[in-house]
Amino acid sequence: MFDNAKNYQDIRHAIAKLCSNFPGEYWRDLDRRMAYPSDFVNALTSDGWLSILIPEQYGGSGLPLSAAAAVLEEMQRAGCNGAACHAQIYTMGTLLRHGSEEQKSRYLPQIANGTLRLQAFGVTEPTSGTDTGALRTTAVIDGDDYVINGQKIWTSRAEHSDLMMLLARTTPQSEGAKKTQGLSVILVDLRDAKNSGLSIKPIKTMMNHATTEVFFDDLRVPRENLIGEEGQGFKYILTGMNAERILIAAECIGDAKWFIQKSVDYAGQRSVFDRPIGQNQGIQFPLAKAYTNMRAAELMVNEALSLYESGANPGAEANMAKMLAADASFEAANACIQTHGGFGFAEEYDIERKFRETRLYQVAPISTNLILSYLSEHVLGLPRSY
Numbered sequence: 001m002f003d004n005a006k007n008y009q010d011i012r013h014a015i016a017k018l019c020s021n022f023p024g025e026y027w028r029d030l031d032r033r034m035a036y037p038s039d040f041v042n043a044l045t046s047d048g049w050l051s052i053l054i055p056e057q058y059g060g061s062g063l064p065l066s067a068a069a070a071v072l073e074e075m076q077r078a079g080c081n082g083a084a085c086h087a088q089i090y091t092m093g094t095l096l097r098h099g100s101e102e103q104k105s106r107y108l109p110q111i112a113n114g115t116l117r118l119q120a121f122g123v124t125e126p127t128s129g130t131d132t133g134a135l136r137t138t139a140v141i142d143g144d145d146y147v148i149n150g151q152k153i154w155t156s157r158a159e160h161s162d163l164m165m166l167l168a169r170t171t172p173q174s175e176g177a178k179k180t181q182g183l184s185v186i187l188v189d190l191r192d193a194k195n196s197g198l199s200i201k202p203i204k205t206m207m208n209h210a211t212t213e214v215f216f217d218d219l220r221v222p223r224e225n226l227i228g229e230e231g232q233g234f235k236y237i238l239t240g241m242n243a244e245r246i247l248i249a250a251e252c253i254g255d256a257k258w259f260i261q262k263s264v265d266y267a268g269q270r271s272v273f274d275r276p277i278g279q280n281q282g283i284q285f286p287l288a289k290a291y292t293n294m295r296a297a298e299l300m301v302n303e304a305l306s307l308y309e310s311g312a313n314p315g316a317e318a319n320m321a322k323m324l325a326a327d328a329s330f331e332a333a334n335a336c337i338q339t340h341g342g343f344g345f346a347e348e349y350d351i352e353r354k355f356r357e358t359r360l361y362q363v364a365p366i367s368t369n370l371i372l373s374y375l376s377e378h379v380l381g382l383p384r385s386y
């Protein structure tokens with residue numbers, strides 16, 4: 001049914017095999033306890049899957065973005081939750097693209113072998129929300145350090161990461177020409193910081209996501225941890241966001257395939273009124289529609305991947321892929337619950353858990369409205385709305 005995914009068959013088989021050691025019961029148990037899937041993440045780390053995008057010279061596999069997309073899609077398709085560690089694959093991209101040679105040699109080999117986790121990304125703040133340029137966390141130079149004050153919210157995996165890629169204001173907005181100028185990317189070593197000005201507070205959410213609030217109170221970070229040029233951080237973060245959107249779109253495709261397969265299997269064997277429910281077009285059509293929309297979204301993911309790999313920075317395609325794939329996975333999730341009737345709500349079927357997990361991608365890492373707004377302004381040329 002899904003044999004269009006002809007690329008990276010070896011990777012797909014290896015991920016499916018690894019994921020078979022982490023069945024529904026494993027995720028249900030973690031979900032009940034809101035616990036982090038350490039065994040799953042350790043297995044992916046030791047098999048080298050999380051360093052797939054790190055160049056070989058720094059100890060990674062040096063594979064293109066489409067290989068990482070295959071890894072993440074297959075994890076979701078197997079019913080696992082890649083959100084626990086997907087950022088370890090791509091957050092290092094900011095360091096790789098904009099860091100100095102000294103920074104790359106210092107951090108990337110350890111990120112590649114898994115001794116260092118860089119999977120926390122501190123951009124969103126409680127007051128600024130989507131309006132990144134309005135963020136208030138400041139990094140002020142004092143001697144050889146930046147002194148950081150402020151607060152981030154929704155910093156996922158901060159408790160399970162050694163390093164955080166932080167976006168902070170280094171030039172007050174009053175002195176910067178544009179809101180998006182004067183922001184800088186700083187690599188924060190969370191291990192040192194936890195006892196000297198940084199605190200992390202978990203946020204309980206509708207799905208098990210290990211997300212947190214992070215507070216900075218005169219935290220000192222060496223100036224040498226600045227990535228790239230001061231004041232250029234917004235631009236650096238944006239270049240990484242397209243890769244993130246494409247990879248999350250691939251995860252949504254994997255989710256959609258999981259929901260559709262689960263529904264088709266159930267519809268074929270559940271008998272009501274002495275016939276399989278899958279014989280009813282009322283059950284068939286929502287699944288056929290979800291399948292069609294998933295396949296269309298998958299084409300856009302592939303288009304975004306091939307543009308990205310040809311050296312372009314495809315903002316429009318990355319955003320469209322993310323929106324279409326998130327819509328396709330949510331449509332498939334909804335059809336899956338409907339197909340299962342009451343059993344769709346039972347924990348043991350894993351559907352309600354996956355439904356909660358995939359709902360996130362309508363909002364994060366960018367919400368649908370903001371994608372539509374980007375397309376309206378930058379592709380259609382309509383007047384800026386905000």
Ligand SMILES: Cc1cc2nc3c(=O)[nH]c(=O)nc-3n(C[C@H](O)[C@H](O)[C@H](O)COP(=O)(O)OP(=O)(O)OC[C@H]3O[C@@H](n4cnc5c(N)ncnc54)[C@H](O)[C@@H]3O)c2cc1C
Pocket residue numbers: 120121122123124128129130131153154155156157205209211360363364365366367368369370373385386
């Ligand atoms: C579980 C989870 C994990 C996350 N992980 C991270 C992370 O690791 N790091 C990080 O930095 N962030 C993270 N985020 C934050 C996420 O990126 C934001 O929640 C998202 O970008 C939306 O921002 P907001 O919640 O502040 O919503 P707001 O900006 O307050 O927006 C609320 C609603 O209003 C809409 N809206 C706002 N402005 C406009 C407009 N001009 N036109 C039309 N509609 C508009 C939005 O689309 C949205 O639907 C995470 C969020 C969640 C829930």
